[in-house]
Amino acid sequence: MTALPALRTGKPRSELGHIKPTAELEIPYAIIEGAEAGPCLLVTAGVHGSEYCSIEAAVRLMKTKPEEIRGTLLILPILNVEAFHRRNIYIMPQDGKNLNRMFPGKPDGTTSEQLAHWLVTEVFPKADAYIDCHGGDLDEGLEPFTIFPAGCEKSQALAAAFGIKIAVAAGGSGYTVDASHKLGIPSILPEVSGNGLWGEATVTQMTDGIRRVMQHIGMLPGTAQVTKLDVVTMWVPTASAKGLWYPAKDLGDRVIAGEVLGEIRDVFGGTLATIRSEKAGFILYRLTSLSVNEKEALLGVGTPV
Ligand SMILES: [Zn+2]
Incomplete structure (x- = not known):
């Protein structure tokens, strides 16, 4: 060193x-x-x-x-x-x-x-x-x-x-x-x-x-x-499955608790996971690649303190 x-x-x-x-x-x-x-x-x-x-x-x-x-x-x-x-x-x-x-x-x-x-x-x-x-x-x-x-x-x-x-x-x-x-x-x-x-x-x-x-x-x-x-504090949902990532929200969009943030689908269009917001706030960042792997961060939801 x-x-x-x-x-x-x-x-x-x-x-x-x-x-x-x-x-x-x-x-x-x-x-x-x-x-x-x-x-x-x-x-x-x-x-x-x-x-x-x-x-x-x-x-x-x-x-x-x-x-x-x-x-x-x-x-x-x-x-x-x-x-x-x-x-x-x-x-x-x-x-x-x-x-x-x-x-x-x-x-x-x-x-x-x-x-x-x-x-x-x-x-x-x-x-x-x-x-x-x-x-x-x-x-x-x-x-x-x-x-x-x-x-x-x-x-x-x-x-x-x-x-x-x-x-x-x-x-x-x-x-x-x-x-x-x-x-x-x-x-x-x-x-x-x-x-x-x-x-x-x-x-x-x-x-x-x-x-x-x-x-x-x-x-x-x-x-x-x-x-x-x-x-704000940031809540970051992670992917529960490997597949194709379809976000439902853009950067800066407001979200309410329970709202769908996006879906992970298989290549044939079948839904593998639906991601719902646990928080109210707005989208601070999001994964932009179509490909997603398990445990990767999908989005950041900023919630005012
Ligand atoms: Zn960095």
């Missing part, structure tokens, strides 16, 4: 390179240290290697000039490098596991567990705030939203600075921003764009949001404008 280079040397610098979190992995990084001391913001992307909008936003952020900022910007633009090159969805190809379910990881575990462990022990503790950039994977469409650890006011304040109106108060554990939150670091996970698309408007939405968070924590001059958040 390799330690990161020093984040604060007292000399403004832009350091780009690769680091080996484990014997097997090599990932790119950027450290941009401003002339003036200040907070350290960690930005990661590519936990899911085909969420290109988030990756491109992080790639652009690496061009930040040291003289523009106070403190240090640490960017890991593609954590799941192998999935990026192979255009895999959800998983790390080395072990078939979803890195964003593996935190806090294990030092002697599989590849994704080892990477999670490295992040939790070597990287997260060095940050004063953390943004883990995501977006709909190749097979997912979504309305932009920001996930934050439920009950963490400092994280919610980062979400308000980031600027997406819908904020998902997330429970559970195993994912990046919960693991960093448990170390006391305010953390958010913005989801922008879908189906792996990385159009200019969505990449800019991501980079603008990151810049507002940098203003909020005092890395950039000016006062971040604060968005009044609609805080």
